[in-house]
Amino acid sequence: MGKRQNRLMKKIKKFKLSTFFVKKGRLQVGRVLVVVFILLLVIGKVSDLTNRNYFNSNVDVNNLPMNQLTREQFIQRIAPEAQDIQTQTGIRSSISIAQAALESDWGKSTLAYKYNNFFGVKATGSMRSVNLTTSEFEDGKWIEVKAPFRVYDSWQASMEDHADLLIHGTSDNPKRYAKVISGVNVEEAAQALVDGGYATDPGYAKKIMNLINEYQLKQYDQ
Structure with missing residues (x-):
């Protein structure tokens, strides 16, 4: 142990709380104020965390607008519906939740919160629709186009x-997304979305899997 460390240890051993605040019979006001300030910061931080945890644990997410939910609340909100769909169709809940999060920007996109379209589904024929600008990956680059959405x-x-x-595919190819349902694992299901042409983004399957893994969405497939 060096001389500097020895001096530090001696100071620590000699330290007394009473002498820290009072020196030669005089109250060290500056030191008192510093300690009080630190205590107030700590208490405020603990109180803030406690209030946040209380709010998050007691709030009814069903009463909040979709575009005001946190990501965790978004999952909590749509997971039961995704699980019902899985029971009826075999479509993995993790795929439904991850796609909804990705396509709707967690319920915050204009298409989602104004028009209830959480999957970027395009409109055809006489379907009720709205024209919005979207990004498409064509010829190796991203472009912006106007398209009708349901x-x-x-x-x-x-x-x-x-x-x-996903179940019935499209008129030109009813089996277009069959492997999304029949894939032996969620990785195959995510890739089947790309293979079926659901999105033009070449990194679509990876983005879906990143969401599934980051938010542990496979638990909803059980």
Whole structure:
């Protein structure tokens, strides 16, 4: 142990709380104020964390607008619907939840919170629709295009229609998304979305899997 460390240890041994605040019979006001300030910061931080935890644990997410939910609350909100769909169709809940989060920007996109379209589903024919700008990956680069998107009465209707699309495919290819359901694991299911042409983004499957892993969405497949 060096001389500097020895001096430090001696100071620590000699330290007394009473002499820290009072020196030669005089109260060290500056030191008192510093300690009080530190204590107030600590108490405020603990109180803030306690209030946040209380709010998050007691708030009813069903009464909040979708675009005001945290990511965890978003999952909590749509997971039961995704699990019901899985029971009826075999579509993994993790896929439904991750796609909804990715396509709707966690319920915060205009298409999601104004028009209840959580999966970026395009409109055809006489379907109720809204024209919005979207990004597409074409010829090796991203471009912005205007496209008609479906409008739904509720986010639940959007989830049901998404499931219907995966089950029945498109008019030109009814089996387009069959492997999303029949894939032996969630990785195959995510890749089947890309193979079926659900999105033009070449990194789509990876983004889906990143969300599934980061938020442990496989637990909802059980």
